[in-house]
Amino acid sequence: MTDTRKQRISDAFGAAAAHYEAHAGPQRFAAGLVADLAQRQHPGGEGAGGAPRILEIGCGTGLLTRDIQARWPAADLTATDISPGMLAQAAAQGRVAGTFLTMDGEDPAFDGPWFDLILSSLAFQWFDDLPAAVARLAGLLRPGGSLIFSTMGRGSFMGWRAAHDACGLPCGVPLYPTLDGLRAMLADHGDAFAFDEEVAIEGQGARALLAHLKGIGAVVPDEGRAPLSAGQLRRVMQAYDAAGGQDRYQLLFGRVTR
Template identity: 75%
Template structure:
């Protein structure tokens, strides 16, 4: 794993923690859908839950409300985000700093592992899913959302129109995610599109900075001021708004205990 990149991600989200909620519209919606899917899958009989990438606690609070008797461990790569989530006062759980791609647990332990919009920061998404799936008890499910290939399509297109490459990471397609979860029992994936009203390029940049999503793809070189102005103009000529494609996935450990 690229430890230097992971540290940059942690620092960026920590810097955004105090104002994250004001910019996180699609993030709220995705977290609610993850919780809905989990409740349909395991409405009861849940004693231990692990959350990966809790952020400021959108999904964390929902988990607490739906399974108030479960033992909740909420994790995030950013200590600043964890501090924000824990300070809310409406969650009784254990908060710990952890890279979800390298979980600090061993063997089947959790009835539910839930995550909303954190897996896109994994270096190896397929491997990360497999490692987390091994932490499930028989009958337990991993349910998550992550960014899809169609996210920020207009911002990417504006770069292409200028002969440039956007720093937005390369997210997987829905078919690619289906391939990753397809080898697991009960593997299932679908996508949802969420509009993002930016009001222009500055609004999109403010949104990305507001949620801490400012670490570019590996090896990307920042644009010159002149190139950035060209991209911003192209983006606004195409309407000045953008959107998220969010992928949702589920895998379940068979009751036999076989991974």
């Protein structure tokens, strides 16, 4: 891996792997909904050759991976993640059978139509070029196959952004796509849709928010954003708490069928 930002992302999530699931309420919700959508799309779970071929992008500690195997126990499953630490945690669960592969989802180690389902939950927000990645992954689908994913939406962490604005400081949270933007991007694909859901972050106050983000390893700022100084961070935390100290995720869900 040569991209230094991608390496930082890999390292941060690897460091969080052992305690990730204790902090992953919204992530658990998103993974479950991705699996629900996939089962509606492929209720029998059969691919063209019998057992479906399923690729998971960004498996993390295996929240979605375990759900996939429970729903499609005979699947030929390949679970991938950019972080070897996360991948090892998923593979060590003992409840999942499949191939585990360290891989950047933007640069898949596959070519041509191969999979019946490509599933991903809350990994695409780390991609450098989301439209190109979606097109590349959709090209790996067999006829009738579906790419189903969740990613972060622009409405995520609005309270935290507002606290930075109140302090006149730049926020390291990326400008995630809007729902309309995702729909416009997916319009390039013939059979596609997108929708959103909102999930509150448990706990109140800046300390709870930062503990959640650190707990899941989401600590790498947007490209070109330096971390705040200790004093700047204290000011933002105070502004966030003064405004109520609560925040939420906007989760975007998309499906592309070939």
